[in-house]
Amino acid sequence: MKKDVQVHSFFSDFDISLFRAGKHFRLYEKFGAHITEVDGEKGVYFAVWAPSAKNVSVIGDFNYWLEGEHPLNVRWDGSGIWEGFIPGVKKGDKYKYKIQSNVNDMTLEKADPYALKCERPPNTASIVWDLDYKWKDKKHIGSRKDKNSLESPYSIYELHLGSWRKNMDENRSLTYTEMADELVNYVKECGFTHVEFMPIMEYPYDPSWGYQLTGYFAPTSRFGDPQEFMHLVDAFHAAGIGVILDWVPSHFPEDKHGLGLFDGSHLYEHPDPRRGYHPDWKSLIFNYGRNEVRSFLISNAIFWLDKYHADGLRVDAVASMLYLDYSREDGEWEPNEHGGRENLEAISFVRELNQEVYKSFEGVQTIAEESTSFPMVSRPVDLGGLGFGMKWMMGWMHDTLEYFKKDPIYRRYHQNDITFSMTYTFTENFVLPLSHDEVVYGKHSLLGRMPGDEWQRFANLRLLYSYMFTHPGAKLLFMGAEIGQYEEWNYNTSLDWHLLQYDYHKGIKSLLTGLNKLYRKEPALYEKQFVAEGFEWIAYDDSENSVLSYIRKGEDRKDDLIIVCNFTPSVLENYRVGMPREGKLKEIFSSDKREFGGSGVSNKQLKIEETAIHGKDFSASITIPPLGTVVFKIL
Template sequence: MKKEVKVHSLFSDFDISLFRAGKHYRLYEKFGAHIMEVDGEKGVYFAVWAPSAKAVSVIGDFNYWMEGEHPLNVRWDESGIWEGFIPGVEKGSKYKYKIHSNNNDMKLEKADPYALKCEHPPNTASIVWELDYKWNDKKYMSSRKDKNGLDNPYSVYEVHLGSWRKNMDENRSLTYVEMADELVSYVKEIGFTHVEFMPIMEYPYDPSWGYQLTGYFAPTSRFGDPQEFMYLMDAFHKAGIGVILDWVPSHFPEDKHGLGQFDGSHLYEHPDPRKGYHPDWKSLIFNYGRNEVRSFLISNAVFWLDKYHADGLRVDAVASMLYLDYSRGDGEWEPNEHGGRENLDAISFVRDLNTEIYKSFEGVQTIAEESTSFPMVSKPVDLGGLGFGMKWMMGWMHDTLEYFKKDPIYRQHHQNDITFSMTYTFTENFVLPLSHDEVVYGKRSLLVRMPGDDWQRFANLRLLYSYMFTHPGAKLLFMGAEIGQYEEWNFDTSLDWHLLEYEPHLGIKKVLTDLNKLYKTRPALHEKQFSAEGFEWIAYDDSQNSVLSFIRNGKDPKNSLVIVCNFTPTVLKNYSVGLPAGGKLKEIFNSDDKKYGGSGLKNKVLKIEKESFHGREHSAQINIPPLGTVVFEIL
């Protein structure tokens, strides 16, 4: 027996025209389940896009999951939207859409693509919810543009919420509320300016780490409800820490309750498997040329910035979107209309995405994980770029880790590996990433990849982080790297916090804390981190000693810093370094300090002599510690 479903709509004609044109970027205000009152009755308005359906019903715990009890009405305007108001449905009610397709008369049960809350996996129902929350981050939000600008320090701690720390008594992950205390205080203690969450949108399969999404508008229920996630975001902001969310518009899984074959047709995915199926991840690829899909995706990005106050989105797997031949052999892809390999629809989508975000949200950043040399990824759209604020520097990561794994005795033959990044570092606004991808699948942890005995391994790791923090660009480090994990990351277990009982591991944490402080307090390290004016080589060609020396500049020349790195365990005393001016040279950071577990070789305040060296009129003789980085200021 059919129950009452009232004709009601949140869509105006203008909404429909924007949706169909691919220009409606607030669809979460229209689609989904909305608690409201109609004609004096409280209930829920439902709306879903299913143009290939012949009938759509809402099934849920309020009608015993019976098809046809609450049928929705299809709009007259051929938009493919089914909608209606069901009296009596309340917050917390579980529901799905029962879709009877015109395609082979299929019947499908689908979760709501716009659901604000989902059941805890492996259950798959959507849950009626509201996003009421009293935010306490007005002070942070009003000054966010001053914290997130490209001339500010941008040091990111990448986190997988399920495995950062466990409640060992109950053998479970921490909740959003528990993390608002423990994770926030920890990130603040070490001094990172931002935290980045691997995808927190609802996902069905734990080993996917969140990169196979089914609930695009719902924070995962594994750790709490939406308001509790807002509480965590709020806590970070009150501590002055920005939050970046990983966002995945590149592909989605084939789970039966998800977006795939949503109404019995290729609704969200591209119908051509050469463009709509990802062979590596065995997942479906969005149809970037379909306007309604573009509206869905851009609305989703906007949603997290709007409703959850996110400070940025790190966009996953951008390269897989940009190229038609990505991970495909000959005959497995079709060139674009110009005969090229670029996915023109995806490029257009990305430009629309970034244009909308930067127009509507002050002080946010979008960051591309893009692993190729695609041009102008982080350049403005109006100049022909893709419009991202920053891009991961995958080449730096690869070359640097390849260099560091070599025994220091052989590094003199690979000097180019460690200097090559400077030939292109200012072509984009780069983030230097040592991410989760570098400590899985047999790659081993960063510490274990370092050569030598235990002392040398820890010294190499301190040297790696020091080189990273003095190199131009923003920084990103995956959790566990700051305590010198021995084991590869395992999504199912906690980090090895007991390691901090041992001095060498505690030294790694201390050196990163001091590097964050140095990066934040010394303008030369961040004010011009994306400009060639912010960097000068002193000498990059001392391959015999495996030494690099360079200058970092800020807006005020008086703030310039001199950095010298020694990539061998040989102590270098009275090493001459050419300098830009006279005065005195004062050591302000040394990765070989005893408090970090180093040998303690330091430099007193040195007089700069008017003796030419390295093509400069002044120079000084310094001591360079083994496997160490030394940072000086000129007085």
């Protein structure tokens, strides 16, 4: 039986003024489909922003998808909001908005931008849902300020939920519920402090890996419903592991049911194609200067921190937002009002986003994937920065991988490649990323980049990871790196878990588990990981032997660590290294342990002698294993 739309509103005048000013950051409490009760009758309140529409109606399986059965009412205040309460609509019902536009008399069918659940692609309808869930992570949230701080270990396991592991019997990805057991236990076993999910917001096209979103407020239904995703987050929190979500405010796809030309006008995207269209990704760019769009995006960031208890957001493609000439030739972009190439509206948006996030949630982090030398990305807004907590260190990644792919016999000529990062490593709070982008499109897997015979390739990989974990900064590894994946990542297939039956691959996993344990145990590796006081070179200029030696420092001098890396396959015996003080030298970690697949070269406890070298009054004679890293402590 048809029931008419009733006049009803979740919006106060104050809500409207905030929305129009770009200052309403909880829009998910107002827009969308909300199960509610009006005058004793249960149903759903719908609200959508479509200022260029002349008519908007809700179509769905409850009215046989007939246009005009349930027309919404446009608000009188000029906000462009259409709303109304439809009795009898219930959780699980599918719906869309049918929009008749004032622009060229277009008629459009659009998914709800604020939908809490979407149909599983390739279907495109929104689904009425709620977010009822009893969280069990109060202890985790209460301790987040300390565990998620910049002075704590930050070791991130980046993964793509669809291809981490498959149910081989049914040839499908694991569900959120299955991952709450298998994935959580695995990440805990490996010792990572955080996971980072490639975008889990609903996306229509699998090969986009989730970076082309259509359902900004809905976890993808590929793996289950919203409560099941909450359960997965809850399970990670119970295991003491933080959850970071990839978030994409930089662009969105042109799919007909999505945000593009939402009401027939350029509502969410910038109307000028020089600023509203990405030639590389063939996608649309948000209009950061439009107040309502800023409210939409910041509300979306807040939503995942609020309703899904995320511990951080890794913001994708920040560089593409900051520069008007990003991936454009001369004549394809227009300078800003000062004649520069910076996108002033996007910069303002990013700063406001970070201010709101850090004001609203204690202990969370925002992380910028930003590939340029834009200054002060991870510095506070009130000091002139963009306000992110951390930034990916793309220069370190590039230089390090370039160095490691060289045959060790030539590395002596490229010492600067492996030391250059220390000239700028404390200009930002850097994350060292060996991410999914480095193992696709013909770049080879990390193991596939390593030179030499089989033993040397695995030794090089162990050396790379050990150098990474002893270098200042947080750490990020993409799934598969921890088992020495031979093949490039394929979004459509599982990781090659069968490799763990082989000793060298088991050794890589054991090594990374050991490195995570070392990182979490030793304060010198994290207490000052973002400040210059936490690092000191011993010798960076021994290019003849391709050796680096340095000190990592904590708050307490007794926690200092001595790290020595040998980038050649030769055992270096009686190698003298300067020491900051006298005492006894104890080896606490070696990448060459037999359990890691190494040769077992090691150092027994050594006496530090009063012999000057490397500008130090004291030194010790050590043995450095081939293609190995050793970590010492002074007793």
